[in-house]
Amino acid sequence: MSAVPTTPEAARIAPADALLRAEGLVKHFPVRRGLFGSAAGAVRAVDGVSLAIRRGETLGLVGESGSGKTTTGRLVLRLLPATAGRVVFDGRSVFDLDARALRALRREMQIIFQDPYSSLNPRMTVGAAIEEPIRVHGLAGKAEARERVAALLARVGLAPDHAARYPHEFSGGQRQRVGIARALALGPRFLVCDEPVSALDVSIQAQILNLLADLQRDLGLTYLFIAHDLAVVRHISDRVAVMYLGKIVEEAETEALFRAPLHPYTKALLSAIPVPDPKTRRERIILPGDPPDPAAPPPGCPFHPRCPEAVPECRAEVPAFREARPGHHVSCLLVT
């Protein structure tokens, strides 16, 4: 295994600490127009994202629809080919692996989806669905695989006899438990959790969040936790990165980010969340307009057209992503 050199932008976390590093990730989706589908530009879904995740920690990735957070999760796992950039997982350059090495890597990196129903085959029992990856990877014979399935079901809070049932026989929360069991089947070290509780009823979300926390503690897992709900992200994350229009605009330890957000977008996002306490009346920052079209991002700072604090320079200059406070990175010209 050859050591992979680090670029300065990803050096904010010592390489020895990082299980996963992404550097300068870019994903452009071509926009085709007209009868013959000639390329008419590109949607810059992810536009230069760098991040590093330490072993055993949870990095929360928040953003609104179209911010590129889900695409970032797919790129990191190489479920989508990146336009540019690279990902280093435990010393291996993920985009340079051949098919065999990538298959081996899949055992270590897995994903949990928002809607477990659409990611489970309706005609396969959940036992067969959890067993499938174990058998495909040749990790166990039939009898041993069965035992592993039973252990996995128990691990996620289901009963062994649930293995014989079909996805439609489960509630939403139980289906997410099945999705988690399937992701754990190969014994991964790293999980991308993509909106794992946003399709669940409020009373069920806490069960799944507690389960994810238990699994992390017991199995030493590392999470990239993608969500739009800031209260959920704050609850589960050690550090949080905020995305806007394909870029990370702020990243800090969770407490620091929520206590003293620096980027005007993060401030607006936090102020917009309704707090379940009628006695609190907070000053709300209401952003004008909608997020811009990622096919035609504005010049300068991507947030300037909606930013309540923007000055003329914000239109001309792309702000650098820099460490404004110890361990607290932000891309805003106005932060001193």
Place this chain on the structure above:
Amino acid sequence: MTPEPLLRIEDLVTVFDGAEGALRAVDGVSLEIASGETVGLVGESGCGKSVLALSILRLLPRPQARVIAGRVLWRGADLLALPDPAIRRVRGKEIAMIFQEPMTSLNPVLTIGSQIEEAIRVHEDVGRDEAWGRTVDLLGRVGIPSPADRARDYPHQLSGGMRQRVMIAMALSCGPSLLIADEPTTALDVTVQAGILDLLRRLQKESGMAVLLITHDMGVVAEMARRVLVMYAGQIVEEASVSDLFERPLHPYSAALLESVPRLDAPRGRLRAIPGAVPDPRAFPAGCRFHPRCPIAVPECREAVPPLETKGSARRARCIKVLGAVGGTRT
């Protein structure tokens, strides 16, 4: 409560035909809404909150769903007994409704302006020019920039937030006395939601209409409503002022719901999850419908559905454990 509320629902029962027989999606709901008041209706999926809203305006999918008992009194007249032309005059003109996904309620092949104009002309005897002028006016009032140009846009040309503003403009077009808003911001990003909630508050202040706000989000309720009804498994389990509910919930379900949600303003720690799953309307538990998930349930809870009893001046709760021992059973 005023002696003559704007809307009074009495013992409403709405059923859906299912393979296992009729399912009681709404099972004996009573509530009142006064003029100009904002009432929050909170519950999770399958609790019957949306079916209740559709029952009010007789918009239930036919023939599989129907109201089999109860009354819906609008300014004293039972909407369930009105002939079709009369209920059509109430819909839109006196009671308007907006939904979670505005795209499904807008016609994709007509401009948004022509749809609002039509809504006005259905209910009022006005000419096209006047209706168009009012349309552009309304679009401006709901915060749509360059309303005269946007009126000529088709729904797909607008963002989700702008489409919800169009729906609100359409709902307001005839000056309704009650707006039923069913999860109006659930499909929207949080910064867009903030703008829509702000708009609803402002419009309500200007027009004095009442709002029935249906949501699963306790934060939205805390910010918007004065009074809250909590629904669980087809029934109202608690009714209280917003301040009472959030300060001292009576029903164990309300309390558990408030405690299970991660909050920005609370220390981080293990969440108090509610065990089990949201009950399926095909198999509501016997007795108190929350008892299988309730931390303070006793054997009696399994025996009979507890009555919704009044506590103090404006509180109701459906729990045999908390009545008589207000607040003493939970921390």
